[in-house]
Amino acid sequence: MPKDFSWGPANPHPLSKMRTELVWEGKYDEYGNRREVDIAACAMPMQQIETVDEPRQRAAATGNLELFERERVKADDFRNRLIWGDNKLVMASLLKEFKGKIDLIYIDPPFDVGADFTMDVPIGDEKETVGKDQSTLEMVAYRDMWGKGTDSYLHMMFERLTLMKELLSETGSIYIHCDWHMSHFLKGLSLEIFGPENLVNEITWHYYNKMAPDSKCFPRASDRIISFARVAGSHVFQQQYEHRDTPVMQLKRKFIGGKAINVRDEAGAVQYQLKETKRIDDVWRMSMLQPADKTQYLGYRTQKPEILLERIIRASSNEGDLVADFFCGSGTTGAVAERLGRRWIMADLGRFAIHTSRKRLIELQRKLHEEGKSYRAFDVYNLGRYERQWWQKDRLNGAEDEHRRVVLEFFKAEVLGHAPSPLLHGRKAGAFCHVDGIDSIFTRGEARAVAEAVAQAGGREVYCLAWEFEMELRQFALAIEAELGVRMKLIPIPREIMEKNRKNPPPFLEMAVLEAEPVKRKEGKNSSVDVKLTKFLPSLSEVPGKELEALKERAIKSGFDFIDFWAVDFDWQPGQPFHHDWQDYRTRKDRSLKTVSDAGHVYETPGKHTICVKVVDVFGCDNSIAVEVSV
Known part of the structure; x- marks a missing residue:
């Protein structure tokens, strides 16, 4: 640079012309160019690994499919999707089919608090009197850790929010749930991606029932939910109302030219009306889920109440619209969307999240079917070897x-x-x-x-x-x-x-010992087949040392206590997805578990058939075996 060189009006410094933006390490490359999301490199085929239409498959297994089809209320226009994998890769892979087609996205991402969230995992039917160390294990539900602190967290969220924008329809909206740790950063980041003109609301969720310890600050009892429209003014929005505790008399008003005008009668007197409801504003007073709640709480620490998602989904989508959640956790978004007649896509990188969501949605399918209400089937996907290939190429x-x-x-x-x-x-x-x-x-x-x-x-x-x-x-x-x-x-x-920036080793669990056998039943001329679990010995190699000996003894005595879920595909075909013909699982309300299926499966054709049995243990690990049966 010449000695007489200087910045000034004739030669403004670059910083003097910069626009307002949020900058973090990694946003720009070494040459000052903006790093964009490499969508082409991240897109990959998805592998369908399970199909779940529990009421229909149960009817088919027992020879009652014709009756089911006549009486069914199941919607066949779409199969919902539950996807296990890195949501960046998942969203890039969805773009080919769903770009501009998702009507509502809700996300509750990790808040960058630098901690692992854990959950209590019950073992067995809890009828025995056992100490806490024997009956529960603290298992990592998902990792709230993104390596290099705020910079890597913001870059992670920038890539994912950019992909979400591409997936949103022109009438779509996104709701971003966060707390005091990162709400200021995420709002700034989202303003840059979606544009300040598309900011719709910054909602405060006040959870008044949270117990707070004594500290030198006002107790924190609220989260932020920031909402953006893909195109403000074109987005779907239905005003929501709630009942007042006590009806009130209010002036009757109408809006003319954007101004509220009192409505008067012919004599010029203002008119009043009795109001039993009020419009919901941007401060939502709702209680948090508590462990004592036996109707919803699943033991998942970050689980949100269904009423919260119900308000969002009712306000910003119509029946039949497509709703997505790419940090799905316990599956609340999909459960509420299903109940309200919306289609859904959910994804998460945690095996506990996928397992918890699957159980919850199967239970909901059964409930809706029993009540004669409409529901949709869902499929479970992963990225399989394609995700591993990407990881090897990108990171290794x-x-x-x-x-x-x-x-x-x-x-x-x-x-x-x-x-x-x-x-x-x-x-x-x-x-x-x-x-x-x-x-x-x-x-x-x-x-x-x-x-x-x-x-x-x-x-x-x-x-x-x-x-x-x-x-x-x-x-x-x-x-x-x-x-x-x-x-x-x-x-x-x-x-x-x-996982990027993963430092601590995850559990390496030895494959469990699983054995099962077919059970043939004959009633007159009719015959049916079920499956009996005969042995299950879980892997305990990564159990904390203080609990290991007690749990080893219990596993040998009653290995079935360590089964959380099991399912049967009565006509499994190698290389094809696992079809849930029957399943049983433990819930918080009912800890019992059948060890013999009661499907009464009827084969239409005689000969040899292959049955696949899938077991998911309390650690979230699944094991499968094939059993041959001749009929």
Whole structure:
């Protein structure tokens, strides 16, 4: 720069011409260019893994489908979607089909408080007298941690809000729920994305029943809900009203030219009217959900009351509209949308969120069907190997060696520098470790090859870490152990290791032992089939030490206590989604669980059929086995 160079009116400094904006590290690249969301790189096919239409499939299983179809109230115009995965990838993948088609988005994102939220997980039917350490476990519901503090949190939210804007319809709205930690930042961020002209409301939710500790500030008893329209003035909005405690007499008024004018009679006297309702303003006085609430509370700490979502959905959508929640948590948005006749899409990266939502929505399907009310079927999706491929390319530079290193690092295992076999990649506590490929399914053939490599290296034990396992591999591994003397521990790699800035290892849980058998029943000329669970032994390898011994003893004595949900597909086809023909699960009100299905499934064609049994334990891990039956 020349010595006589100076800033001034003839040569204004760049900062003097900057517009008002929120700036964070990562918003601009090294050249000062705005970092945009790489939608093309994030879009990927979704894998349909489950279909859920519980009342219809139960009718089909018992041979009553014709009657169900005649009397049904189920809507067939849309199948709702529950998606497990990073919502950035989920939304980018939805754009091809749903760009400009979602009518309402509500999100309750993590508030960047730098903590893991936990939830109490009950075990068993709670009829026994057991101490708290034995009957509950503190499990991480979702991670409220985004690595490098506010900068990375804002960048994470910028990318996701940008995608949400693309998904919104021209008449759509978005409601962003936040608390005092980040409401100021999120409002500024959203103003930049949606435009100040599209800001509709900043709502205060005052939850008057929250217990607050003594502190040197006024108790915090409110959240903020910021709403934007995709195009202000074109957005859907129905004014909401609430009943007054006591009716009041009010002046009767009408609006002329934007001004309120008193209505008068022919004599010129002002007129009054009795008002039993009042318009709801932007301060909402609603109680928080409390653990004592047996009708709604699911044990999910961040769960919001249904009345809150009901007000939002009634105000900003019409029946049949499409509602989305990409931080769905316990599934409140989908449950309320279903009850109000809206279509819905929900997503979350937490297995607990997906499992909790699935149970809640199945229960709602049953309830609506019993009441003769309309409901829609829903499907469960994930991004499967495509998400892993994206993670390997985006974060690991596409290297398989780096993939194995990261997995072993989170597993707290040592990487082998000079391995005795290409199939052996690490060691942990004297055992070898094998990490399967990121695109692979760990098969019987691979299991035998790994066990033989361990035996040749003089080993007696091996951890087999894989993203997916062939069905019934646990039983095959036990046979290998008896034959070769090598104990094989099958460990599914948790998808949580793909979370950006993840530092603390997630639980690595060994595959559970699951056994089941068909139960044939014959009444006259008619025959039916059910399924009996005969054994379940959960993995307890990551249970806190203070609880481990008590829970091990209980698992051996009554492994079924650790089952939270199980379902049956009576005519499972390999490579096809799991169809929920029957299921049973524990709820907060009813902790009992059947161990024999009562579907009374009737096969239309004789011959051999494959039954798939899916079990989800209290840790949120699912295990499946296939059972053959001949009829």
